[in-house]
Amino acid sequence: MHLRGGITSRIASSLPTASTIQNMRFACAAGAMVSWRPMCATTSHEEKKRNRLNLKRTTPLKRTPFISIPKPPKGPRPKKCKNRACRTSYIPDPSQPWKDWCSVDCGTVLAIEKLAKQKAAKEKSERAEAKRRKEQGMSIRERLAALQVLVNRYVVLRDKDENCISCPMPAHYDGAWHASHFKSVGSNSNLRFNLLNIHKGCAQCNLFKSGNIAEYEKRLRLKIGDDRVEWLKTADRSRVYDHDYLIRFSIIMRRKIKRLEKRRGSSS
Numbered sequence: 705m706h707l708r709g710g711i712t713s714r715i716a717s718s719l720p721t722a723s724t725i726q727n728m729r730f731a732c733a734a735g736a737m738v739s740w741r742p743m744c745a746t747t748s749h750e751e752k753k754r755n756r757l758n759l760k761r762t763t764p765l766k767r768t769p770f771i772s773i774p775k776p777p778k779g780p781r782p783k784k785c786k787n788r789a790c791r792t793s794y795i796p797d798p799s800q801p802w803k804d805w806c807s808v809d810c811g812t813v814l815a816i817e818k819l820a821k822q823k824a825a826k827e828k829s830e831r832a833e834a835k836r837r838k839e840q841g842m843s844i845r846e847r848l849a850a851l852q853v854l855v856n857r858y859v860v861l862r863d864k865d866e867n868c869i870s871c872p873m874p875a876h877y878d879g880a881w882h883a884s885h886f887k888s889v890g891s892n893s894n895l896r897f898n899l900l901n902i903h904k905g906c907a908q909c910n911l912f913k914s915g916n917i918a919e920y921e922k923r924l925r926l927k928i929g930d931d932r933v934e935w936l937k938t939a940d941r942s943r944v945y946d947h948d949y950l951i952r953f954s955i956i957m958r959r960k961i962k963r964l965e966k967r968r969g970s971s972s
């Protein structure tokens with residue numbers, strides 16, 4: 705089908721000629737920036753001017769007059785009632801801005817809670833003070849006994865998932881568990897608080913078989929290694945403890961017990 709001469713000539717004039725394409729190729733080869741618009745599609749200066757005049761707005765834009773809308777006056781912001789059982793939102797009285805409750809009933813509940821809290825805090829501080837006074841007046845013998853209780857408690861807690869160190873008594877045995885010394889307190893006071901020397905043992909082994917030492921040593925070698933067992937066997941025999949050491953060690957043991965109890969509580 706033949707197109708009319710006028711249209712064909714217009715289409716032909718908008719298509720790139722062979723020489724224009726050749727020029728574009730050269731430009732690409734030279735590394736120049738090539739726009740996506742073909743070079744033949746560039747419009748002349750007069751044409752651009754004409755287009756701009758055609759697009760020019762004839763009627764001017766009307767400016768919208770600025771009207772300020774007055775904001776509503778700020779009132780007191782609503783508050784939430786502090787009473788945990790209530791938690792209702794309410795508008796506070798501006799003359800009593802400290803009030804945290806919505807009604808007289810909630811105020812009474814909060815006052816009772818506050819008093820109870822104050823009483824508990826006072827009792828706690830009094831107990832701590834009494835304990836401190838008692839500890840200050842303790843003799844070495846009392847301190848040694850108190851620290852041994854703490855260390856034993858720590859050992860039983862540490863070895864919670866282990867069998868008896870001196871017999872095959874399983875960890876889930878719900879009888880009494882003791883902290884059994886490998887080197888006894890009487891024979892080696894230097895090791896009485898040493899955590900390598902103390903392991904969890906059943907009451908039968910600890911009380912009636914004197915720790916069942918032959919079996920204890922066998923299992924201890926498997927648990928902590930031969931070198932440490934040899935060291936325990938040859939360690940210094942006696943030691944004199946002073947107040948400072950016992951106080952410091954007690955603090956450390958309390959901290960260790962607390963940490964272990966927390967870990968055990970979170971894991972179980």
Ligand SMILES: [Zn+2]
Pocket residue numbers: 785786787790791792805806807810
């Ligand atoms: Zn309330």
Ligand SMILES: [Zn+2]
Pocket residue numbers: 868869870871872873905906907908909910
């Ligand atoms: Zn046992």
